[in-house]
Amino acid sequence: MTLTDTKIACYHCGEECSDTPIVSDDKHFCCHGCKTVYEILQDNNLCSYYDLNQHAGISLKAMNLNGRFEYLSDEKIQAQLLDFQSDTLNKVTFYIPAIHCSSCVWLLENFNKIQQGVTSARLNFLKKELSLSYDPTQVTLRTIVELLTTLGYEPLINLQSAEHKPVQNKVKRRLILQIGVVGFCMGNIMLMSFPEYFKLDLNNVVDNTYQRFFLYLNFILSLPVFFFGAIDYLKGAVVSIRENLRKNTDILSVDIPIALGITVLFIRSTFETFVNHSAGYWDSLAGLVFFLLVGKWVQQVTYNYLSFERNYKSYFPLAVKVGEEYKNVSQLQKGDKILIHHQEIIPADALLLADKALIDYSFVTGEAEPIEKTSSNIVYAGGRNMGENIELVVQKQVSQSYLTDLWNNEAFKKEKSTPAIDLANAFSKYFTYTTLLIALLTGVYWYIHEPSLVWRSVTAVLMVACPCALTLSLPFTMNTTMGIFGRNRFFVKNQRVIQLLTEINEVVFDKTGTLTENKNAQVYFEAGKLTDEEARWVARLTSQSTHPLSKIISQSLGVSANATKVNCLNEIKGMGIEGVIEGNFIRVGNADFILSTTENIQSSHVLVEINHQYKGYFVIRPNYRKGWEKVLNKLKMTFSLALLSGDNDAEKATLSPFFTADRLRFNQKPQDKLDFIRQEQQAGNHVLMIGDGLNDAGALRQSNVGVALSEDVQAFSPACDAILDASRFAQLTQFLSFSKIALNIVKASFILSLVYNFIGIGWAVSGKLYPVTAAIFMPLSSLSVVLFAVGMTYLFARIKKLI
Amino acid sequence: MGVIIFLVVAALMVAGGFLISFFWATNDGQFDDTYTPAVRILFDEEKPVENHIES
Numbered sequence: 055m056t057l058t059d060t061k062i063a064c065y066h067c068g069e070e071c072s073d074t075p076i077v078s079d080d081k082h083f084c085c086h087g088c089k090t091v092y093e094i095l096q097d098n099n100l101c102s103y104y105d106l107n108q109h110a111g112i113s114l115k116a117m118n119l120n121g122r123f124e125y126l127s128d129e130k131i132q133a134q135l136l137d138f139q140s141d142t143l144n145k146v147t148f149y150i151p152a153i154h155c156s157s158c159v160w161l162l163e164n165f166n167k168i169q170q171g172v173t174s175a176r177l178n179f180l181k182k183e184l185s186l187s188y189d190p191t192q193v194t195l196r197t198i199v200e201l202l203t204t205l206g207y208e209p210l211i212n213l214q215s216a217e218h219k220p221v222q223n224k225v226k227r228r229l230i231l232q233i234g235v236v237g238f239c240m241g242n243i244m245l246m247s248f249p250e251y252f253k254l255d256l257n258n259v260v261d262n263t264y265q266r267f268f269l270y271l272n273f274i275l276s277l278p279v280f281f282f283g284a285i286d287y288l289k290g291a292v293v294s295i296r297e298n299l300r301k302n303t304d305i306l307s308v309d310i311p312i313a314l315g316i317t318v319l320f321i322r323s324t325f326e327t328f329v330n331h332s333a334g335y336w337d338s339l340a341g342l343v344f345f346l347l348v349g350k351w352v353q354q355v356t357y358n359y360l361s362f363e364r365n366y367k368s369y370f371p372l373a374v375k376v377g378e379e380y381k382n383v384s385q386l387q388k389g390d391k392i393l394i395h396h397q398e399i400i401p402a403d404a405l406l407l408a409d410k411a412l413i414d415y416s417f418v419t420g421e422a423e424p425i426e427k428t429s430s431n432i433v434y435a436g437g438r439n440m441g442e443n444i445e446l447v448v449q450k451q452v453s454q455s456y457l458t459d460l461w462n463n464e465a466f467k468k469e470k471s472t473p474a475i476d477l478a479n480a481f482s483k484y485f486t487y488t489t490l491l492i493a494l495l496t497g498v499y500w501y502i503h504e505p506s507l508v509w510r511s512v513t514a515v516l517m518v519a520c521p522c523a524l525t526l527s528l529p530f531t532m533n534t535t536m537g538i539f540g541r542n543r544f545f546v547k548n549q550r551v552i553q554l555l556t557e558i559n560e561v562v563f564d565k566t567g568t569l570t571e572n573k574n575a576q577v578y579f580e581a582g583k584l585t586d587e588e589a590r591w592v593a594r595l596t597s598q599s600t601h602p603l604s605k606i607i608s609q610s611l612g613v614s615a616n617a618t619k620v621n622c623l624n625e626i627k628g629m630g631i632e633g634v635i636e637g638n639f640i641r642v643g644n645a646d647f648i649l650s651t652t653e654n655i656q657s658s659h660v661l662v663e664i665n666h667q668y669k670g671y672f673v674i675r676p677n678y679r680k681g682w683e684k685v686l687n688k689l690k691m692t693f694s695l696a697l698l699s700g701d702n703d704a705e706k707a708t709l710s711p712f713f714t715a716d717r718l719r720f721n722q723k724p725q726d727k728l729d730f731i732r733q734e735q736q737a738g739n740h741v742l743m744i745g746d747g748l749n750d751a752g753a754l755r756q757s758n759v760g761v762a763l764s765e766d767v768q769a770f771s772p773a774c775d776a777i778l779d780a781s782r783f784a785q786l787t788q789f790l791s792f793s794k795i796a797l798n799i800v801k802a803s804f805i806l807s808l809v810y811n812f813i814g815i816g817w818a819v820s821g822k823l824y825p826v827t828a829a830i831f832m833p834l835s836s837l838s839v840v841l842f843a844v845g846m847t848y849l850f851a852r853i854k855k856l857i
Numbered sequence: 858m859g860v861i862i863f864l865v866v867a868a869l870m871v872a873g874g875f876l877i878s879f880f881w882a883t884n885d886g887q888f889d890d891t892y893t894p895a896v897r898i899l900f901d902e903e904k905p906v907e908n909h910i911e912s
Contacts, residue, residue, distance in 0.1 A: 102900075159897060226888075227883050234876070
């Protein structure tokens with residue numbers, strides 16, 4: 055059978071099938087894992103999975119459970135994960151990162167058909183959360199998780215899964231209800247107001263009855279608007295006034311002029327209705343509150359499928375094996391003996407019991423290469439075990455370890471600093487005082503000239519000056535900007551971040567994973583040449599060693615299948631390796647091992663000697679991101695730059711053209727990075743930090759804006775304010791400059807809304823603001839300001855080629 | 858002409874009924890996830906059985 059010419063795609067996952075085909079029902083599979091999934095689905099009559107999307111499956115190569123979920127059998131651990139627990143019904147919610155298409159929804163929502171005992175399965179696609187109900191007498195949690203994993207949907211279970219998040223939906227639901235109720239009232243009030251505007255004949259008894267009826271009905275309908283829809287603004291204003299009286303702050307919240315306007319509208323309209331029996335401003339009131347609430351809703355639109363709040367808890371496993379049983383990682387005590395499998399994370403600072411271990415700290419410290427530890431060494435938390443299973447004795451509790459200590463820093467305790475000028479609030483101070491002053495002057499003027507107009511004109515000024523349009527322009531502009539950034543795969547946490555971006559004047563980089571790519575280190579041979587044959591020998595020799603550098607070299611050279619034998623193999627720890635291949639004596643190692651006195655050899659160089667002749671050395675250079683030089687050059691013009699790397703200074707020469715010497719720092723611990731940022735801030739700088747690993751977490755938190763660079767935005771990134779897709783790294787300068795444009799658009803629409811306010815106040819001071827004018831003018835001004843803000847943002851985005 | 862007053866009140870009551878159902882839907886979580894239901898509605902209940910035997 056020849057399948058080699060045209061590779062066949064796996065029916066399940068779409069990957070190329072190997073030359074030895076795995077066939078079931080005339081369908082080809084790349085591995086047995088995929089075939090198993092197909093058979094499970096086939097047995098349960100769920101093969102429409104494949105009709106919805108071709109090759110919808112997730113590749114299951116290298117799948118091996120090996121008791122990975124054994125800890126889920128433990129009652130105590132289970133109880134921490136479950137949302138609800140009873141004798142016959144348990145509920146659990148899993149976060150499943152692998153969910154990616156409509157087939158996933160279909161399969162997972164039919165999960166009860168595959169697994170007996172599962173009663174219902176509901177999926178939230180955007181949040182990637184699967185909620186399951188199951189009968190614990192029929193199926194165990196472990197079975198469910200293992201089956202999910204077999205199907206390719208491995209739930210992400212970590213220390214954070216045990217903390218059940220407070221329900222955020224409540225706040226959002228309340229706002230939706232408020233918008234619904236106010237919208238309902240607004241529509242009806244408008245309808246009831248029409249007869250009045252079309253001149254009812256008040257001398258006619260019938261018309262008079264109607265007019266009263268409509269007025270009272272409007273009053274009743276506006277009660278929920280005022281007491282339910284607008285209540286948050288009223289409360290906010292009261293709080294702000296109280297804080298000001300106590301001299302805790304001198305900022306007048308923007309809620310004050312809003313609440314003032316709404317209250318005056320309500321009182322004046324009630325007065326008109328019950329005393330004058332003439333049309334009130336009920337429709338203006340309802341419209342105003344409605345627009346305000348819509349603005350509020352727009353303001354809190356975020357990317358709820360991205361997580362910006364992760365800390366070490368989402369990086370650490372939930373449970374670890376202590377002796378024969380499992381223990382929640384946060385309950386580990388000094389002296390506990392723990393077992394860490396291959397590829398697992400070490401949760402606490404511990405003493406190594408095994409002879410040797412290979413631990414990858416790349417995510418924690420930024421060190422690219424795994425570190426070798428030997429028996430009775432202290433192993434710091436956060437490393438990933440790359441070798442065989444190891445046993446360790448815990449030295450410190452999880453929250454006290456070297457890594458997690460960072461989170462005890464005060465930077466994590468206080469709320470992130472707010473923008474220095476919170477635009478709307480800064481504005482509100484002058485706005486409120488000016489409005490009050492105008493109202494006062496109007497009152498005084500009419501008191502002298504025509505006392506009967508005082509009440510009408512003063513209330514009219516306060517009503518029309520309500521900064522509705524003003525408060526709308528900020529959320530709508532920022533929301534549009536967020537959307538434009540999102541299209542370019544730069545996801546900011548909330549609107550405030552865009553405001554903070556405009557204040558940035560210093561950019562700090564992390565090296566590993568930020569300026570350089572995490573994977574794909576390049577190996578170069580320098581200061582000499584190796585023939586193909588020699589290269590093969592070196593590759594053969596280095597493949598005998600488990601040292602990380604040897605591994606990288608042998609991989610990059612490639613070892614041929616029919617490799618020759620190595621004789622007299624000798625590896626000296628921390629020095630190098632030597633051996634005889636086809637009668638040639640080959641030595642590979644560091645400068646001390648080879649004893650070469652030539653040139654400027656650095657510690658990360660690997661020297662080669664063949665038959666006692668020095669041939670040159672290997673250099674392992676990280677791959678820099680595309681366009682990194684351009685980005686740095688552009689940034690250098692407007693921002694001061696700094697680089698904080700956890701790695702050694704091997705790359706100093708490449709990077710020094712872009713940074714001044716004291717701002718190019720290597721071997722930085724997480725705490726050092728945080729301290730550096732704090733120093734800069736104390737010097738008055740607003741710092742943007744770009745990083746990717748846990749070692750940057752402190753710096754990201756301390757900085758004014760922390761940007762996490764990520765190859766996959768869904769994957770783990772430390773707590774940050776924004777996530778930037780690594781492929782869009784080159785656009786960073788564009789984002790920074792566009793945020794400034796957005797702020798200017800906001801300012802422009804502030805001015806526009808002020809113009810409207812002047813027109814309105816012009817009518818108001820002359821005592822000529824009629825209900826019908828207000829009903830048309832106020833919503834129109836709000837709408838036009840919103841349209842202006844959104845339109846301008848799109849226009850500039852197009853000019854700047856962001857859309 | 859009192860019929861207009863009656864009609865307005867009746868109309869408001871009908872609309873109020875919908876407002877109550879809106880409350881119900883919101884508190885039931887209908888607006889918590891606005892994406893997945895749009896996908897869910899496209900799925901057929903069950904694949905025809907004969908198709909299953911054939912394959």
